[in-house]
Amino acid sequence: MPIADCRKWLLQPILYLLFCVNTAAYAAVSPIPLLVEQCLSYQFPINNDLANSPTQQAIQFERDLIGFFNINDRLKYYRQFPLTYADRERVLQCQLYLADELALFFKSAKFQSLRFNLAASQDPNIQALIQRLNRLAQNTEKPYQKAKLHTAQAAFKQGIASQALSINFTGEKCQINPETVNVDQMGQKQAKTFDDTLANYLINQPDELCRKHVWQAYQGRASLKNQTVLNQITELRALQATQAGFDDYVDQITSQQWLTTPSAVIQFLHNQTQPINIAPWDLGRKLAQSNSTPVTDYSSTLWLEQVAQALTTFAISFSKVNNKLYRVYHEGRLLGEIYLNQGNRAKAKAIRHSVVGQQFGQFELSLPENLNRYSQQNRAIEAIANIISQLGRGDKFYLNNTLGETQDSAKIDQLWLQTWLKAQLLPTPMPDSKEAILQRYSVQLQVFRAKVAFNTYMAPDNANRFDLNSEFTLAFGKSWDIITDSAYSFSGIVYQGPLYYQTIWQQAVATAVYLATKGCQNQQSIFNYLVVNETASDLATRLQLLLGEPITNDSLIKRTQYVFNHQDQHPRRCTFLRQ
Structure with missing residues (x-):
């Protein structure tokens, strides 16, 4: 054997061993490389036998895709940690790859055949599965549009994340400590630059106009930077809606929700609007003067x-x-x-x-x-x-x-369980406590922002648009001088968009269910119906069992309105126990 070949033959196992050891050592420090390797080598193993029954095909489909779901969940888990730049890029690359593979699968002949076969099943679990598959397939975006959207969303979030705020006070009135006004070399007073935290300033500044000035400036700090970005996003969404045959993106996205029309969401938001007469710039001082529970x-x-x-x-x-x-x-x-x-x-x-x-x-x-x-x-x-x-x-x-x-009904069971546990484990806050004040304020802020998001994605000539000046004044008792800045003050406007209302809607429904059933002796049955749902009953059926009456949008919206009324006008009959 030639010496060179002999050396090569001897060195190959050693180099391979060293490579493995180094890889293992790196993987012990960071699991991302190994996970990404598994991710990028993943292929959809869909080999359904069309001769099988829909039940057998659904079970095989689940077995085929469980690996895909687990990889995707593990990526989401690791994204919550502070990763190195290299690992962040690897995770992002992997998520894009999985999304593209899923989009290709939804367009494949295999998926169309599978969807057709599953649709023939009368099994409630399979009917629920095909409903979700259809929704995922319907909302799969084109790679180019998806890339533009995600880039714009990230840019908007970065602008919002900036805490930098520089305000030059032209006089001593709005300075918390006027004696610290800067003096130049000529002995002339200079305007002091605001460099305190917003919360501290709002708590310590006794002058309301100064508080309002600083709060409004902070809310609008990203308006110039993010205006172009938000326009790009709304144009993409408007094009998407037009191509799908809808008037605007609000019309399109609500058509897939529990509240199936813009008018239903608008009715809900109007019903949830409660005057609290606490302006955002006054909240800090109000809380500082209140006692904790x-x-x-x-x-x-x-x-x-x-x-x-x-x-x-x-x-x-x-x-x-x-x-x-x-x-x-x-x-x-x-x-x-x-x-x-x-x-x-x-x-x-x-x-x-x-x-x-x-x-x-x-x-x-x-x-x-x-x-x-x-x-x-x-x-x-x-x-x-x-x-x-x-x-x-x-x-x-x-x-x-x-x-x-639907997206606006996915967490009703979770929020009901939260409400139930809080009632068991936490004291009820007094109306004037910090917790009660903050809860009322948070709800009204979410309601107002949901109105802002609706306006942002509605067609300009839509007659259902909110008068944001009036809506803000109605809830908080004061006016916002530059109300257009409200669209640039929270990142949910580009991520949830018109669905920003979904959290308050689901919490309101969950609270209504809790109020109607909290006196029932068999609470385990409520948990089994609402959370476990082994029979895969749809939400309307479960709510009808728990609330004791047929469920429509109007009836449920009225129930959520009565959440504010502690007398609760609906009877608690626990009718589901007699089913």
């Missing part, structure tokens, strides 16, 4: 025990494996695992979703070491309700467990 101090471990005890009402049980791992069961069936982390804020992160007969779920729960404030315990309840509602969904198809019938 006292709560019992808990360590995160003891707090979890309190939550676990409350959840036994629904036959939910926790099994502690160690200090960092809990297993969650429902009626003795393992739902999944919760991994505990210590963090500054309570937060739930999905690692893997549960699918009955396929896999158990995995979630990460971050909690502060101690929860001694109302706001901390409130956020912790929201995080655990998020986890339990997703683990508890009892469908055998991934899409049925992770997507709602």
Whole structure:
């Protein structure tokens, strides 16, 4: 054997071993390279036998795609962490690849055949699955449009994220500490530049006009930068709507929702508008003068025990494996695992979703070491309700467990569970407490922003457009001098768009369900109907069972209006127990 070939033969295994060791060492530091490698090599393994029954084809389809869903979920999980620039680029590349592969699949002959065959099934679970598949296929954007949209959204968010604000005060009136006015070398006073945090300034500035001036300047800080970007986004959405045969994007997007028309959303937003007479620039001082709602101090471990005890009402049980791992069961069936982390804020992160007969779920729960404030315990309840509602969904198809019938109804069960847990574990805030004031303000701010988002995506000649000046004054009791700046003050306008209303809508429905059923003895049945939903009943059927009357848009909107009325005009009959 030649010496060169001999050396090559001897070195190849060594080099290969070193490569593997280096790769493993890097993967131990960052799991992203290995995950991206799996992602970019993924191919849709759709090999459905058309001779099989729709049920068999649906089950095979689920088995084929579970790997795709798990990779996508793991990418979303890692995107929540501070990644290196290289890893961020890898994750983004992978997400774009998966989105493009899914778009190609939806256009393939295999998918069309599968969709046609599944549509013939009478199985409620399969009917729910095909509904979600059709919605995904319908909303798949062209790669070029998608790239332009995502680039514009990122640019808008970057502009909003900037906290920089420079205001030159021309006199001493609006300076909190006039004695610190700058003096130049000639002994002349100079205008002082605003360099304090917005919250501190609004709390400490006694003059309302000064507070208003600074707050408005802060809200409009990105208006010049983001005006062009927002125009690009609205033009893309308008073109999309026109090509689909709709008057505007609001008309198109609401046609796919529970509130199926713009007029229904407008009616809901009008009903939710409640005068609170607290201007945004006055909120800080109002809160500073109010008392917090006292709560019992808990360590995160003891707090979890309190939550676990409350959840036994629904036959939910926790099994502690160690200090960092809990297993969650429902009626003795393992739902999944919760991994505990210590963090500054309570937060739930999905690692893997549960699918009955396929896999158990995995979630990460971050909690502060101690929860001694109302706001901390409130956020912790929201995080655990998020986890339990997703683990508890009892469908055998991934899409049925992770997507709602519509975007504006997907989290009603989760928000109902939040409401129920808060009623069990938190004291009711007094009307003049910080928590009650902040809650009323937050709702009205969301309602107003939903109106801004609706206007932004409506056709200019649409007669249903809101008068934003009047709407702002009605809710907050004061005027906003440059109301057009409102469109550049929150990133949800480019991400949720006209669907910005969905959070307040779903919370209002969830609260209405809670008020109607909180007196029922069999709360476990409510959990099973609303959250588990093993029979894959549609939301209208479940709400009719729980509320005791046929459900229409008008009737449900009226119920959400009565949420503000503590007397609650609807009877609580628990009629679903007699079904």
